[in-house]
Amino acid sequence: DAGVIQSPRHEVTEMGQEVTLRCKPISGHDYLFWYRQTMMRGLELLIYFNNNVPIDDSGMPEDRFSAKMPNASFSTLKIQPSEPRDSAVYFCASSPSRSANYGYTFGSGTRLTVV
Amino acid sequence: GQQVMQIPQYQHVQEGEDFTTYCNSSTTLSNIQWYKQRPGGHPVFLIQLVKSGEVKKQKRLTFQFGEAKKNSSLHITATQTTDVGTYFCAGLRSNTGKLIFGQGTTLQVKP
Numbered sequence: 001d002a003g004v005i006q007s008p009r010h011e012v013t014e015m016g017q018e019v020t021l022r023c024k025p026i027s028g029h030d031y032l033f034w035y036r037q038t039m040m041r042g043l044e045l046l047i048y049f050n051n052n053v054p055i056d057d058s059g060m061p062e063d064r065f066s067a068k069m070p071n072a073s074f075s076t077l078k079i080q081p082s083e084p085r086d087s088a089v090y091f092c093a094s095s096p097s098r099s100a101n102y103g104y105t106f107g108s109g110t111r112l113t114v115v
Numbered sequence: 116g117q118q119v120m121q122i123p124q125y126q127h128v129q130e131g132e133d134f135t136t137y138c139n140s141s142t143t144l145s146n147i148q149w150y151k152q153r154p155g156g157h158p159v160f161l162i163q164l165v166k167s168g169e170v171k172k173q174k175r176l177t178f179q180f181g182e183a184k185k186n187s188s189l190h191i192t193a194t195q196t197t198d199v200g201t202y203f204c205a206g207l208r209s210n211t212g213k214l215i216f217g218q219g220t221t222l223q224v225k226p
Contacts, residue, residue: 035216043158043203043216103160104160105160106157108157109157
């Protein structure tokens with residue numbers, strides 16, 4: 001298995017532009033998570049899906065952020081419009097269950113820089 | 116809201132010395148997981164602890180879960196340069212289904 005695949009690896013965009021981050025979870029994993037990592041706030045859970053359905057989006061910072069999972073093999077996190085304070089590394093992770101002995105498998109992340 | 120606190124934030128050790136990081140939760144956890152993140156990398160799952168008082172070992176790494184299921188520790192014996200990275204604990208609350216990460220302990224090992 002190729003693991004959790006995220007794209008792009010790096011994204012540099014201007015303030016006000018729309019940014020779309022993509023994630024392909026491991027096949028057969030029913031749970032998908034979006035995390036954001038910054039020096040100041042560490043790893044923050046933004047939203048998670050179970051069987052393609054959003055379960056908890058209370059971590060999404062504001063209305064500028066939205067996430068979708070149209071099918072079991074694809075999810076997107078969109079920021080519109082982007083702001084410099086959105087600069088961070090965004091990780092997607094998947095798991096076969098909420099509490100698995102094998103934990104969450106993280107993708108390599110997307111490093112977003114908003115200038 | 117639930118918080119998972121981790122100390123210390125940074126630790127510098129000489130190769131061969133031991134290292135311990137501690138994790139404390141404000142609420143009881145259903146389980147706790149530990150991850151390692153190398154510089155520039157992504158978190159990689161190490162282990163999960165579920166039972167009160169549980170102790171698990173992976174070679175030089177020893178993981179403990181407190182009796183009250185509110186705290187945990189990771190101890191590395193005789194550190195090596197390959198142990199360099201940030202170690203995160205993450206607690207799962209069963210009623211929310213959320214895995215909440217501690218701030219991490221960054222370990223530097225001097226050869």
